[in-house]
Amino acid sequence: MSLSEYPLFIIGAILVNNILLAKFLGNCPFLGVSRRMDTATGMSMAVIFVMTMAGMITWLVQYYLLVPLEIEYLQTIAFILVIAALVQLVEIVMQKTLPALYRALGIFLPLITTNCAVLGVAIMNINEEYGFVDTLVFSFASAVGYSLALVLFAGIRERFALARIPKVFQGTAIGLVTAGFMALAFSGFAGLVN
Amino acid sequence: MSLAKEFKKGFWDVLPPFRLVLGLCPTLAVTTSAENGAGMGLATTFVLVCSNLLVSLLRKFIPSKVRIAAYIVIIASFVVIVELLMQAYAYPLYQALGIFIPLIVVNCIILGRAEAFAGKNGVAASAADGLGIGLGFTISLFFLGSVREILGNGTWLGLHVMWPGFAPFKFMVRAPGAFVTLGTTLALINWISARLEARRRS
């Protein structure tokens, strides 16, 4: 991809094809951590880091291990093991080198292993046949898009605490309906990138 | 607890994704039609039952410290098996469900049940647990898929079911419709739960 095509590519990944609101990846933690701003930003930072690294490593695994050995059918299991190992490694390293950040992220770090967005983006990189640099950019941009949706959502939900919501809708239900309208808003970006 | 009880709880008490609020990613993505919803539900059920069985069988041998890693390998293996079987014998469904088939491996329902139930209970009970919850999930997906297909496409299981002048509500089959349908159905289930609870108390 030429340098001039990157800005559109990035905007596409963040807004038009937002991995959460358009591609439905990463919903479980989305509804769980987005009630407050600080948890939302903590999760965002962790996701950006893990998703970018996982995108790069899984790309290397695919093209230097799975393809040469003709075991592409093991992609799912190889990728999830890479992600689980990566998260474990990140936890151990962060505990020693950046303990404050580690404490701030808390339980969200191990939870990223089961975040379908991370595995989803890793698989998408391969399906779209991106090169290494494009994979890096796409993974990072997707994570930024996810974080954007997360932080916006948290902002809205903090206001819910003051609103009168029917009992049956309280909690996850109203969260989902709100996400629906956010998705509607984001779908307005569809014409932005050709 | 009797086997029947383990089996039945998946249909209401622990019904995913409404009462057991897990497994949302595939729910939102594949319920664009009743058939896709059911297909995904059955694939997930297969993995859930098999992984519950194997985890329960091996529960006394797996050291506690590495149990999550072991569960992930077991679950991922069954997901690959389902992927290969679908590619070979149900290719159109495989194409329709796309990336969400490998994503079954991070469906929190499966890892959740392995950790919460199969790791601590007998083989028969674990199988019943997996089967009940899996089928409950399938019914939920089928229901959501039906609603979205009927309102968003005018068809149900591919057959036209609405009156000729009906203009499909395209919102329903796209992303926003998925969220709103799920949220509204969840609210409905909450309401039914509350009514049942009130009746039980009185």
Next chain:
Amino acid sequence: MREILRMVVVLTLICAGSGFALALVHKVTKEPIEYAKLKNVKEPAVKAVLSGYDNDPIKDRIVIVVGKDKRGRPVKLVVFPARKGGKTFAVAFEGTGKGYHGEIGVMVGIDLKTDKLTGIAIVSQSETPGLGARIVEKSFTDPFKGQSLAKPLTKDRIHALSGATFSTNGVLAAVNQARDILTKYRKQMVQ
């Protein structure tokens, strides 16, 4: 120490079991998967160019080697035979030609008795929408039916797309490549 050993052994055993089971399932499903892929992805094109057969062209497909690629590995071509009463009377296979935006894949159907085209179908293309992409339209592909391949096909015998010279030439190149392949490997195709 004993604990760590146990962890390693258990995980290794589980991974080994998984590897074994998956390799087994992979082996068993390899053929059905290939068939399913071809049936779902290529069959529409094959059906568009062949007719009047009583066999399953996908099931009866023949794989022939048509040369070597840059790394010296054999280049394979899948040929779909149309048969009546066990005898192959027509074949369909893909030819490729360079279009405006990359390669155009064309499924070419040829009647073996008359060496005439039974039809073409565009299998893959990334041409400009509204211009070159119009090669998929029936008004473009229909005139190919019945054209003789005794000599290479030229633009004047079909309905060229105005404003899409590269795309038209790409399709012609693909058809003529198919013609060359037929001349060279005809015997192998009629097994």
